[in-house]
Amino acid sequence: MKRIELFSCPMDVATGRETVELVKNRVEARRFTQHVVVNVAKVVHMQHDVVLAASIRACDIINIDGMGVVWAARLLGVEVPERVAGVDLFDDLLAMAAERGLPVFLLGATPEVVQATAEIVAQRYHRLIVAGYHHGYFWDDEHAIVEKIQASGARLLFVAITSPKKENFINRWRDQLGVDFVMGVGGTFDVVAGKVRRAPVWMQRSGLEWLYRVIQEPGRMWRRYLTTNLQFAGLVFKAVLRTPPSQTR
Template sequence: MSHYVTIMDIDFLNTTKETFLRAFIQPRLMNEQPCFIVTANPEIVMQTREDPAYKKSVKQADYVVPDGAGILLAAKSMKQPLQERIAGYDVMIDLLRYADKHGLSCYFLGAEETVNKKAVAEVNRNFPNVRVAGRHHGFFDVDDPEVSDAIARSGADLVFVALGLPRQELWIAEHKEMFSKGVFMGVGGSFDVLAGTAKRAPDIWINLNLEWLYRLLKQPFRWKRILKVFEFIIRIVFKRS
């Protein structure tokens, strides 16, 4: 089985979440090696197709993993099936568990100030051995050196970046060379889920790969984003690049 499946010029690591964390990420943490993770859904892949600067940033990632039923469907239609969906929120929670077990430090960048503060409070409550290296809301100029300097000074082992698409990957790619250590990962709206201001789909929806539909029903304003998913599928099925 190939280690990678290429979809619209983006190379997806073909593995399970458990193997990804154990064999690829944990050694980076133990050896204090910098690492950039992208958990890519169809919307992210479509953005890389439409925005060359964003595509460049995603291709700078050390690992791109499949987050979204549409990615798995695309790979299957190409007769190069991916082993499983690796959801960004699940990866974040597993990394927090690992950090809790090993006393690692985390930095939380992004979301509104109240959401960021509440998310960090929940981390302190649920993962008491995690050392919070620092936190900062997401409303800042991406070129502001104060934010990246503060993160570098913090020496964080894990940096969760909740700036949304495409800002989070652009920010990580632009600044990653200044860090000698740290696993960096864009986590989208995950701080809202941590903080309890947004709910994740129930397990039955997730297990049926229908989390996207649950979100649409709960947040109808997301319909334009869902259209991108359908465009992605159509382009894959009908082999239109």
């Protein structure tokens, strides 16, 4: 897996299939793996959030999730084969865990959403072992949650909490979690539980998934996406100016 660096952010150039295979091999070898996906918003926030930047840099696998980052990389001469969407990778890793008998723990979202997610994925993957689950409102006693995860016997942990909380929580407790693999999955549990609808495939491929989120939650999302998208465009423009013409596409 080739690692590059764009906008002071390390990224791994890989397909979803390659990522699942690598995770499987590392988990079966009992090699701890801290995973993260990066998108436009995360790259922008890393520019001024040193704690988030450190948490991302500590990861063993850093997938590119977000067509804006994919397009920017290609513009700057880096061949990125595809976007590795966190929600798709979550499904693929659950299928792998079910096949290999690897227990999972689900952490995050509201009590109702995480319970619904646990029930749905257990039905979707009949051999999946859900070792435990817990909602994402536990900040008054993080240590107790870490102990619960450790005691569950889970091998894979999925954390559905907003950024930068999830990245920093994972990095802060990585040595005490007792799992072999941990991944932040953002709002994935909301999608699985049916609380939030995912954009149609054509919008995902066109890089318009963010617009679909804005349409669903305009009051909460429009300012966030407008700000981060404009800031990212500025980063790309500066990078293009610094890159020799022969390297850009």
